[in-house]
Amino acid sequence: MKPDTTSSFSCWTRGNTIQTLWLLGMALTTAAGILLIALLKPALPFRILAVAVPVVCGAAYAFRLLRDLARLDELQLRIQLEAAATACLGVFLVTLLYPILQIAGFVGPLQPYYVIFLLVGLLLTGYFNANRRYR
Numbered sequence: 001m002k003p004d005t006t007s008s009f010s011c012w013t014r015g016n017t018i019q020t021l022w023l024l025g026m027a028l029t030t031a032a033g034i035l036l037i038a039l040l041k042p043a044l045p046f047r048i049l050a051v052a053v054p055v056v057c058g059a060a061y062a063f064r065l066l067r068d069l070a071r072l073d074e075l076q077l078r079i080q081l082e083a084a085a086t087a088c089l090g091v092f093l094v095t096l097l098y099p100i101l102q103i104a105g106f107v108g109p110l111q112p113y114y115v116i117f118l119l120v121g122l123l124l125t126g127y128f129n130a131n132r133r134y135r
Helices: 017-040 044-070 074-103 112-133
Strands: none
Touching: 017 044, 044 074, 074 112
């Protein structure tokens, strides 16, 4: 059976179930850890566990992502790498310029979730741009 090339997510849907599950596990355990630490103020062993579980899930996701990237054909690999480069360069530039914007009074203090939203948004933008260009 030929892969679906009509979808913008066609190269994301091949064999990535485990990768997606690790990413989802990292997101859910991160949210649960934040809520646990912020609301319940648990003892040290539980705080360590609340931090360690998302780190393990994130490391497993990263290893699976690299393994899956090695199996892509050249065009799909180029699309994924261009999207990653767009996201990394965008976050790099914004984090360099943010202190200047903050001193000028245009933005407030940098919150961690600003960087997360920026990274995800730039990754999707880079992916859609590269996917459109190489069709």
